[in-house]
Amino acid sequence: MQIVVGGGTAGLAVASRLSVELPDQCILVIEAGPAAWDEEKINIPGRKGSTLGGPYDWNFTTVAQPDAAGRVFNINRGKVLGGSSALNLMTWDRGARADYDAWEELGNEGWNWENFITAMEAVETFLPDPRYDGDGVGYDGPIHTTINRIIPPHQEGFIPALESLGVPENKASLGGDPLGVMTQPSNIRASNYTRSYSPTYLSIAGPNLHVRTNTTVSRLSICNSDDGVTVDGVYIGDELVQATQEVILSAGSVQSPQLLELSGIGQEEVISAAGIEHVLSLPGVGENLQDHLRIQTSYYLKDQYTSFDDVRVNATLAAEQLALWRSNEESLYDYTGSGYTYMTWDQALGANGSAHMAALARESADLSNPVDAKKLEYLTTSLNASVPELEVIFSDGYTGVRGVPAVANHTTRFFTLIAVVQHPFSRGSIHLNATTPSGKPVIDPNYLSKSYDLQAAKEAAKYTRRIAQTPALRKFWAAEYEPSAGAVQTDADWEQFARNTTLSIYHPMGTCHMGSLEDGGVVDKDLKVHGVQGLRIVDASIIPIQPSAHIQTMVYGIAEIAAKKIAGDYQ
Numbered sequence: 068m069q070i071v072v073g074g075g076t077a078g079l080a081v082a083s084r085l086s087v088e089l090p091d092q093c094i095l096v097i098e099a100g101p102a103a104w105d106e107e108k109i110n111i112p113g114r115k116g117s118t119l120g121g122p123y124d125w126n127f128t129t130v131a132q133p134d135a136a137g138r139v140f141n142i143n144r145g146k147v148l149g150g151s152s153a154l155n156l157m158t159w160d161r162g163a164r165a166d167y168d169a170w171e172e173l174g175n176e177g178w179n180w181e182n183f184i185t186a187m188e189a190v191e192t193f194l195p196d197p198r199y200d201g202d203g204v205g206y207d208g209p210i211h212t213t214i215n216r217i218i219p220p221h222q223e224g225f226i227p228a229l230e231s232l233g234v235p236e237n238k239a240s241l242g243g244d245p246l247g248v249m250t251q252p253s254n255i256r257a258s259n260y261t262r263s264y265s266p267t268y269l270s271i272a273g274p275n276l277h278v279r280t281n282t283t284v285s286r287l288s289i290c291n292s293d294d295g296v297t298v299d300g301v302y303i304g305d306e307l308v309q310a311t312q313e314v315i316l317s318a319g320s321v322q323s324p325q326l327l328e329l330s331g332i333g334q335e336e337v338i339s340a341a342g343i344e345h346v347l348s349l350p351g352v353g354e355n356l357q358d359h360l361r362i363q364t365s366y367y368l369k370d371q372y373t374s375f376d377d378v379r380v381n382a383t384l385a386a387e388q389l390a391l392w393r394s395n396e397e398s399l400y401d402y403t404g405s406g407y408t409y410m411t412w413d414q415a416l417g418a419n420g421s422a423h424m425a426a427l428a429r430e431s432a433d434l435s436n437p438v439d440a441k442k443l444e445y446l447t448t449s450l451n452a453s454v455p456e457l458e459v460i461f462s463d464g465y466t467g468v469r470g471v472p473a474v475a476n477h478t479t480r481f482f483t484l485i486a487v488v489q490h491p492f493s494r495g496s497i498h499l500n501a502t503t504p505s506g507k508p509v510i511d512p513n514y515l516s517k518s519y520d521l522q523a524a525k526e527a528a529k530y531t532r533r534i535a536q537t538p539a540l541r542k543f544w545a546a547e548y549e550p551s552a553g554a555v556q557t558d559a560d561w562e563q564f565a566r567n568t569t570l571s572i573y574h575p576m577g578t579c580h581m582g583s584l585e586d587g588g589v590v591d592k593d594l595k596v597h598g599v600q601g602l603r604i605v606d607a608s609i610i611p612i613q614p615s616a617h618i619q620t621m622v623y624g625i626a627e628i629a630a631k632k633i634a635g636d637y638q
């Protein structure tokens with residue numbers, strides 16, 4: 068029996084594929100959360116975000132972040148069958164070739180663009196659309212993707228706005244070159260406009276796949292003998308579930324490292340301080356935490372334009388639109404964002420601005436760390452013409468930090484430009500809490516702790532204002548609402564704005580990263596935990612270096628590659 072810990076994004080994908088590839092083996096998935104097949108907050112695209120902070124969310128938080136005005140950040144993670152794929156905002160994209168080739172260059176043989184794109188294409192069934200005209204999409208996978216049919220009228224200004232700033236349209240952004248401005252797909256099943264997420268994989272699984280929901284693994288069962296350290300099962304409280312083959316940890320970037328530490332694998336001082344017997348020293352466990360930073364500006368629409376805000380504040384309209392969605396007709400509740408741009412600093416800031424960012428990157432990078440060295444290469448070699456450093460999302464409605472005005476009504480309608488910094492240098496950690504080891508771990512991403520990251524957040528926010536002020540978009544809005552042009556003008560104002568309002572865009576990764584022991588790696592190229600028999604990790608925690616993209620397609624790709632490798636070992 069193979070045991071998969073965590074029925075989330077990667078967990079269900081790897082388990083389902085294994086059940087097909089290894090029909091004679093039993094595959095057991097153990098998931099802490101419930102199945103929520105009929106939950107409209109998950110299924111309705113326009114309700115994305117409504118599950119955050121609720122029962123399907125683990126509701127983790129960071130420790131106070133000194134460089135972000137001492138704020139404590141929410142770290143949302145799915146606690147439900149499907150994991151974070153049930154909570155995510157359905158952006159479906161991919162990074163640049165170099166983002167994937169970097170894995171191999173960091174010493175992980177076979178982990179490159181060519182293998183990743185084959186795996187990522189196997190994940191999806193893309194609905195052909197005249198707005199996409201390139202390679203890089205799949206047509207026969209379990210996850211359905213489509214370019215959203217709801218495009219608000221004011222989004223029509225987004226592509227021309229970017230074009231007027233010198234950023235060309237890209238109709239083939241999933242094929243390894245994401246630079247440009249485009250209309251991107253979401254993971255939506257177009258036949259009924261529902262979220263398509265990892266539980267869909269179960270439809271391809273064989274009868275040898277079993278799922279236990281509402282069941283939390285407390286630690287791994289470890290056999291420590293002269294032959295070394297072997298994992299032979301998992302504990303659910305006092306119950307031992309034995310694995311005859313392997314245990315696959317897919318508990319995600321927060322809990323995979325925590326489960327290793329609860330089982331005695333990781334840094335001795337962390338584990339001993341929690342009163343747990345230390346079994347194996349693996350200094351990389353819980354380290355190398357990377358995340359993408361987001362910062363946003365919002366604009367009041369002119370009176371003649373409606374927006375997604377209407378469904379939030381107008382109960383009658385909301386009921387009407389919900390009825391339409393439920394009868395499978397076009398509805399405002401179909402909405403997910405589809406306007407995106409990915410660009411280099413050269414494109415966003417020109418040669419001088421870009422050179423300044425490169426100088427700050429040199430100051431921020433720890434060159435003894437191969438991940439930092441690679442990120443610096445993106446900025447200081449010819450790669451700086453092909454690897455995006457800045458993303459801007461056109462988001463209908465208000466999604467900022469300031470909060471909707473106290474007297475929100477149908478005339479307070481917005482659009483928001485969300486900018487995302489692709490390769491910040493701040494790295495942090497996730498470790499168990501010595502006083503409550505099984506409780507919420509200590510998460511410290513060190514947001515904005517590097518000069519590059521702070522400047523990037525400032526420039527990103529400033530650039531969103533520049534986009535909004537192009538004639539193509541200016542015609543749609545009446546006034547800037549956040550930060551409010553009157554309030555933020557000087558460099559010092561932007562710095563304060565960045566420290567006060569930068570958020571995570573929900574992509575923690577890297578806490579059990581793939582790499583050599585010398586480089587602090589936790590798993591090898593076959594996803595096996597260094598120095599441990601019978602244990603692999605398959606989830607976002609193994610990503611060594613963050614890509615210039617949202618990460619779910621990469622996570623699914625990891626699961627597809629993992630399934631081939633694991634099955635190959637038994638066939």
Ligand SMILES: Cc1cc2nc3c(=O)[nH]c(=O)nc-3n(C[C@H](O)[C@H](O)[C@H](O)COP(=O)(O)OP(=O)(O)OC[C@H]3O[C@@H](n4cnc5c(N)ncnc54)[C@H](O)[C@@H]3O)c2cc1C
Nearest residue numbers: 073075076077099150151156157158284319607617618619
């Ligand atoms: C709010 C939000 C918005 C996002 N938006 C996007 C987006 O638009 N596009 C995009 O590409 N990416 C997005 N992401 C990121 C992406 O969804 C995640 O990176 C990805 O889903 C992580 O997959 P995973 O398999 O590593 O972990 P998860 O999918 O989180 O799976 C981990 C699973 O393990 C379970 N688990 C944990 N501990 C235990 C235990 N001890 N016992 C049993 N089960 C356990 C959890 O309940 C969970 O189901 C978003 C994420 C969030 C949270």
